Amino acid sequence: MMAHTLAKEKNMDKILRVNMSNLSTSSENVPAEWAGLGGRALTSTIVAKEVIPTCHPLGKNNKLVFAPGMLSGTAAANTGRLSAGAKSPLTGTIKESNVGGTAAQMFARLGIKAMIIEGLPTGDAWYGVHVSKDGVVITEETELIGKGNFAVVEALELRFGKKTGVLSIGTAGEMRMLTSNISVKDTDSKIRSHGRGGLGALMGSKKIKFIAIDDTAAPGITLADPDKFKEAARIFAKALISHPATGEGLPTFGTAEMVNIVNAAGGLPTRNFTYGQFEGRENISGETMRETIIERGGKPKHGCQSGCIIQCSQVYNDKDGNYVTSGLEYETIELMGANACVGNLDDIAAADYVMDDIGVDSIETAVTFGVAMEAGVLPFGDGKEVLRILTDEIGRGTPLGRILGSGAGNVGKIYGITRVPVVKNQGIPAYDPRSIKGIGITYATSTMGADHTAGYAVGTNLMGVGGGIVDPLKKDGQVDLSRHVQIAAIMLDSLGLCLFVGFPAADVPTCVPSLIDMLNARFGLELTPEWIGGLGMTTLKTERAFNIAAGFTNIHDRLPEFFEEPLLPHNAVWDFTGDEIDEFWNF
């Protein structure tokens, strides 16, 4: 058992290191070049500097880096996002996976600018990590090994108190499955996820079952100019409320509002990306979900962290009014509901709960089921079998469970399937790139592998967010659009903002200036809006340089061949040439 005291330099932000090779911990002052960074900009900078790009992601040279956003821990709305960075076990690229929940705000209040977990323990023992104002303690763990995330959260609340923050892995992470994620406790002791990129496997390789966070008597955030901050935070909150997407759409229908929108546009992945519309879409729509939730006494809107004024989350109950799951996202609903044809919210919600519990990414896992269904492993639409496989096969690590737990790309290879929707081995989320082409450029070029949150072109393609529609069915303007939203996403991911802040940031003129004002008032700086754009570009280039050093080339910035097949209803095809895609990197 080891501890390192942080208490001395109370108000100075720190970098914490947890070395699992010798089970030691230390804290360092923040190097000058990291001082102006946070969230994704910081995790990617640290990974690029300290991780050997060609290393094995589950070996001794990979590191798992957590960093709260630059504005996390303050009273400003929707600023409590946590970034987790590493070389991804799933893609082999650099990875930043972003999450809500309570951990980022706790880290920030403890003055933890980043926590870097490195090395590998020898031997078979598992560990728990406890972080508090007094430092970091690593303790051998036996009780919770083999347990699901919900049991882990419950047990840790008993052990450390109700308010404890939790980052944990489920059984899938313990088994180092490539679909495994890192769970983060939310305000209701339920779970949000660092979903993408198999980071649960990385935490599992380091033999860490959980990280518990106690922010009792934390030094808290010292604002350079509290009055200026307060005023800017007020303007920012007003911008969030005034935009119809964040002020009305998301709190009313959740992200599931996208089901009908994307279906109408002909880009709703259906039957493993065979069709662009789903007959049963009304049953899985945001509109139906809202009615169902209200009827059953759930919560149609709900925040995953304190200070969330958008409240895209919800609490979904069963017919008898018992809790089933929360934070049921469009991606999960669409990919299970239409792409795997499960078609009803109750089965999807039940699957969502199990995925959270065993700790697998609901996007990667749902895409995997689509591929497995095409391969004949189970029939399309068999929600009960999905549930059984999640619980009895993947959750227990049977041979079939390990195959499916290795993600869509590997399942496609193992079963000899050509319709395998992945880029850089990461499953394509719930927008077909043939009929929503801007998001296709993001899938192709993102340093993360296929990831809609890396550059959400959908808002502009379909709804004209940011100054008018860029026709989703035409190639014109998509590369520029994707570049623009990818750079903007880095701003959001680095400041600790929820992705949805991107809509008011694009449309409400006071939004970005208020963010800059908050940054300046928080840190006593004089940053300009140009600085933010520069941060996005620099970070993107840093990430790409890592990927190139890891062996990736422009040839990996391509969509799977099957997207050349026409997609109904528009007979849309993916017809970007390699050169056209490569234009993305001209900046």
Add this chain to the structure above:
Amino acid sequence: MNLTIQLFATFRNNRFKEAQMQFADAITLGQVIAELEITIGEVGMVLVNGRHAPMDQELSDGQLVALFPMLSGG
């Protein structure tokens, strides 16, 4: 002429989900929206047969018009 109108999200409140409706020949998209008592400013996305269309587009018999308020976010 006949058009199929689909409404989504809050546009359904006190209206309908889907209806076949009669309109004057050569009516424009903007006029159809006005007849539904929806202001153009509320419209986030409007598709005619699944494609984005300008407000002055003349519609023809049998087309499908899908109307969404401003929503975004997955």
